[in-house]
Amino acid sequence: MGDTFHHLLLGFSTALTATNLFYGFLGCFIGTIVGVLPGVGPLAGISMLLPTTFGLNTTSAIILLAGIYYGAMYGGSTTSILMRIPGEAASVVTCIDGYAMAQKGRAGPALAIAAISSYVAGTLSVVGLMFLAPPLARFALRFGPPEYVSLLVLGLIVLGYMTGGSVIKNLSMIILGLLFGMIGIDQMTGYFRFSYGIVALGDGPGIVPVAVGLFGIAEILATAGLLHRPEVMKPRLKDLIPSRQEFKESWWPMGRGTVLGFLIGIIPGSAHIISTFVSYAMERKISKHPEKFGKGAVEGVAGPESANNAASCGALVPMLALGVPTGGIPAVLLASLMVHGINPGPLFIKEQPVIFWGLVASMYVGNLVLLLLNLPLVGLFVNFLRVPYKILYPTILMFCVVGVYAVNSSMVDVGIMSVMGVLGYILRKFDFETAPVVLGVVLAPIIEVSFRQSLAMSDGRYSIFVQRPVSVVFLASAVVMILLAVKPLIWKKSGFREKLTEAQKGG
Amino acid sequence: MTIDRVSGAFLFLLGLFVAWEDRVLPLGTHGRPGPGYFPLLLSALLGILGLLLFLRGRSSRPLRSVRWEEAGHAGAILACTFLATFGIERLGYRITMILILGFLFGVVERLKLWQVFALTIGLSLGSFWVFDSLLRVILPRGGFGF
Numbered sequence: 001m002g003d004t005f006h007h008l009l010l011g012f013s014t015a016l017t018a019t020n021l022f023y024g025f026l027g028c029f030i031g032t033i034v035g036v037l038p039g040v041g042p043l044a045g046i047s048m049l050l051p052t053t054f055g056l057n058t059t060s061a062i063i064l065l066a067g068i069y070y071g072a073m074y075g076g077s078t079t080s081i082l083m084r085i086p087g088e089a090a091s092v093v094t095c096i097d098g099y100a101m102a103q104k105g106r107a108g109p110a111l112a113i114a115a116i117s118s119y120v121a122g123t124l125s126v127v128g129l130m131f132l133a134p135p136l137a138r139f140a141l142r143f144g145p146p147e148y149v150s151l152l153v154l155g156l157i158v159l160g161y162m163t164g165g166s167v168i169k170n171l172s173m174i175i176l177g178l179l180f181g182m183i184g185i186d187q188m189t190g191y192f193r194f195s196y197g198i199v200a201l202g203d204g205p206g207i208v209p210v211a212v213g214l215f216g217i218a219e220i221l222a223t224a225g226l227l228h229r230p231e232v233m234k235p236r237l238k239d240l241i242p243s244r245q246e247f248k249e250s251w252w253p254m255g256r257g258t259v260l261g262f263l264i265g266i267i268p269g270s271a272h273i274i275s276t277f278v279s280y281a282m283e284r285k286i287s288k289h290p291e292k293f294g295k296g297a298v299e300g301v302a303g304p305e306s307a308n309n310a311a312s313c314g315a316l317v318p319m320l321a322l323g324v325p326t327g328g329i330p331a332v333l334l335a336s337l338m339v340h341g342i343n344p345g346p347l348f349i350k351e352q353p354v355i356f357w358g359l360v361a362s363m364y365v366g367n368l369v370l371l372l373l374n375l376p377l378v379g380l381f382v383n384f385l386r387v388p389y390k391i392l393y394p395t396i397l398m399f400c401v402v403g404v405y406a407v408n409s410s411m412v413d414v415g416i417m418s419v420m421g422v423l424g425y426i427l428r429k430f431d432f433e434t435a436p437v438v439l440g441v442v443l444a445p446i447i448e449v450s451f452r453q454s455l456a457m458s459d460g461r462y463s464i465f466v467q468r469p470v471s472v473v474f475l476a477s478a479v480v481m482i483l484l485a486v487k488p489l490i491w492k493k494s495g496f497r498e499k500l501t502e503a504q505k506g507g
Numbered sequence: 508m509t510i511d512r513v514s515g516a517f518l519f520l521l522g523l524f525v526a527w528e529d530r531v532l533p534l535g536t537h538g539r540p541g542p543g544y545f546p547l548l549l550s551a552l553l554g555i556l557g558l559l560l561f562l563r564g565r566s567s568r569p570l571r572s573v574r575w576e577e578a579g580h581a582g583a584i585l586a587c588t589f590l591a592t593f594g595i596e597r598l599g600y601r602i603t604m605i606l607i608l609g610f611l612f613g614v615v616e617r618l619k620l621w622q623v624f625a626l627t628i629g630l631s632l633g634s635f636w637v638f639d640s641l642l643r644v645i646l647p648r649g650g651f652g653f
Contacts, residue, residue, distance in 0.1 A: 055643050166511075168563065172518050172556040179525060179549050186542035193532060193542055194525075217588060225580030390616040391626065394608050397584065398634055401591045401607075402600070406644040411596050418588035425581060429573050430510045452540045460537025 011357030027064040031071020042072035044216035051406030058340040063362040077114040090272040090308035097300030108239035114305045115374040121258040121306035122367035125313035136321035140346035145453035150474035167485040177440015200412035207335040209413045213420025214434040216400045221425040250302035257306030265314020272311040276304035328435040331442040511564025522554030599649025604631035
C-alpha cells in the first residue's frame with residue numbers, strides 16, 4: 001500500500017508538469033470532439049493522431065493518446081442525448097433515456113448527469129487500475145511461452161464471443177488479422193513472407209494504416225453519401241444543473257455502473273458496449289419504477305455512462321499489466337508504446353514506473369479536466385455537430401492521409417490504408433466486425449513467436465499446452481467459451497449477443 | 508445466394524490461396540517450426556471457418572438485400588485515396604491535397620465556388636503548416652518543390 005502511494009506521488013510529479021498537463025488537456029479536448037462527432041470513433045482518432053506524438057517523449061505521448069480515448073467516452077454521450085445519434089458505439093444505450101429526457105426539456109441535467117457519472121466512474125476505476133495492474137503484472141512474470149499462447153488463444157476466443165454478430169465471422173476476422181500480421185520479415189529467421197517484392201512491407205502492414213483504413217476510411221465510404229443531420233438542441237449553462245431528486249436517483253446507479261463496467265472492461269471484446277447494456281438492464285430490473293425507463297429515467301443515463309467510462313479504464317489493466325490488448329483501442333495504444341521503443345509486457349510497470357504511474361496520475365487529472373470541459377463548454381462542442389458532413393468528411397480524409405503517411409513517410413502505407421478502407425467497407429456490407437482484424441494484426445507477432453518457442457521447448461509436442469497448470473486453466477476457459485458459442489445453435493434463444501449485435505448496427 | 512454463403516466461399520478460397528502462397532516458405536519440423544508453419548496453420552483455420560460459414564449460411568439475409576446506394580460517392584472518395592497514394596510523393600502533399608479537396612468539395616459536393624476555394628486552400632496549406640512546420644512531421648514536397 002505504502003509502495004503504491006509512493007509510486008502515485010511519482011506519477012503526480014510527472015503528470016503535473018506543465019508539458020504533461022498541456023498534453024493531457026489537449027488529449028481530453030480532442031477526445032471530446034472525437035466522441036461528439038458521429039463517424040469519427042476513438043480508434044480512428046487515436047490512429048490518425050499517433051504520428052503527431054512522435055516528437056514527444058513517451059510519457060507525454062501516452063498521456064495525450066489515453067486522453068483521446070477516455071475523452072471520447074465522455075463526448076459520445078452529447079450526441080446521444082441531444083440528437084439520438086450515438087457519437088460512438090458505447091453511447092447507444094444513453095440514446096434511450098438521455099434523448100427522452102431532452103425531449104422533456106431536461107437535456108441540460110441529462111448532460112450534467114452523464115458528465116458527472118463519467119467523472120465518478122473514470123476516477124474510481126483508475127483506483128482499480130492502480131491496485132490491480134501491478135500485482136497482475138507480477139503474477140504474469142511466471143508465464144512462459146505456452147502460458148502466453150494459451151492466454152492469447154483464450155483472449156481471442158473471448159473476443160470472438162463477446163463481439164456482436166456471428167461468432168464464426170468474428171473468429172474468421174481474427175484469423176484474417178493474424179494472417180495480415182504474418183506479412184513481412186519473420187522475426188525468428190529473417191525470411192520475407194507474403195510481401196511480393198515490396199521492401200516497404202518488410203515491417204508488416206502496420207497497425208496505423210490497418211486501423212485508419214478499416215475504421216476511418218471505411219466509415220467515410222459507407223456514410224458520406226447517406227448522412228444527413230437532424231436539428232441539434234443547444235442547452236444553456238444555467239439549464240445544466242440537475243434537481244436534488246435527479247442527483248439522489250443517480251448515485252447508486254453510478255456506483256453499480258462503475259464496478260460493473262470496470263470488471264467487464266477487463267474482458268476482451270466490445271466490453272465498453274456490453275457494460276452499458278448490462279448496467280441498463282440491471283438498473284431497470286432493480287428499479288422501483290421500471291416503467292419510467294425509456295421515458296427519461298435518469299438512472300438509465302447515470303448507470304450506462306458510468307459503466308462505459310469504467311470499462312475503458314478496465315481495458316487498460318491487461319494491456320498495461322500483461323501487454324495483451326483486449327480490443328482495437330488498447331491495441332493501438334499498445335502499438336504507440338512500441339513505436340516509442342517501449343516493450344509492453346509484465347515487466348513494463350517495473351521497468352517504466354514513470355510512464356505507468358504518470359499515466360495513472362494523468363487520468364485522475366484528465367477526468368477532472370473532462371468534467372470541467374463537458375459542462376460549461378458543452379455549447380462549444382455542440383457547435384461541431386453543426387458542421388455539415390460534406391465539409392467534415394473531406395477534412396477527416398485529409399487527416400487520415402497525413403496521419404498514415406507520417407508514420408513511416410511511406411506512400412505504401414497510404415496504399416495499405418486505401419485497400420483496408422475498401423476491405424472494411426465491403427466487410428461492413430456483409431455484416432462482419434472489423435475490430436478483431438486490428439487486434440489480430442497487433443497480436444500476430446507475439447502469438448506466433450510464443451507458439452514456435454513452445455513447440456521448440458517441447459520438441460514438437462502439443463501436449464506442452466496442457467501440461468502446465470496456468471496454461472490448462474486458460475485453455476479450459478477457452479473451451480467453455482466455445483461451448484457457450486455453440487449453445488445457441490442447439491437452443492434457439494435470444495441472448496445478450498443478439499442485443500449487442502443490434503446495438504452495434506445502430507451505432 | 509446469401510451473404511454468409513458468399514462470405515464463407517470467399518474465406519475458404521482465401522484460406523486455400525494463403526496455403527498455396529505458403530508453399531515457398533520452409534515449414535520446418537514440429538520441434539523447429541519454420542516461417543511457413545504458423546501461416547499454414549492459420550490458412551487451414553480460415554478455410555475451416557469459411558466452410559462452416561458457408562454450410563451454416565443458408566438462413567442469413569440474401570445477397571440482393573445488400574444496398575449499394577452510396578457506392579458512387581464511395582467510388583469518388585476511393586479514387587481520392589488512391590490519388591493520395593500515388594501522388595503524395597510525386598506531386599507533394601500540398602498539391603495532392605488541393606486536387607483531392609478541390610475535387611471533393613467542388614465536384615462531388617458541389618459547394619459554392621468561394622467555399623471550395625477557401626476550404627481547399629485553407630485546409631491544404633493549414634494542415635501542412637500545422638504538421639510540417641509546427642509539429643515537425645516531415646511531409647513530402649514533390650517534384651515542384653511545393
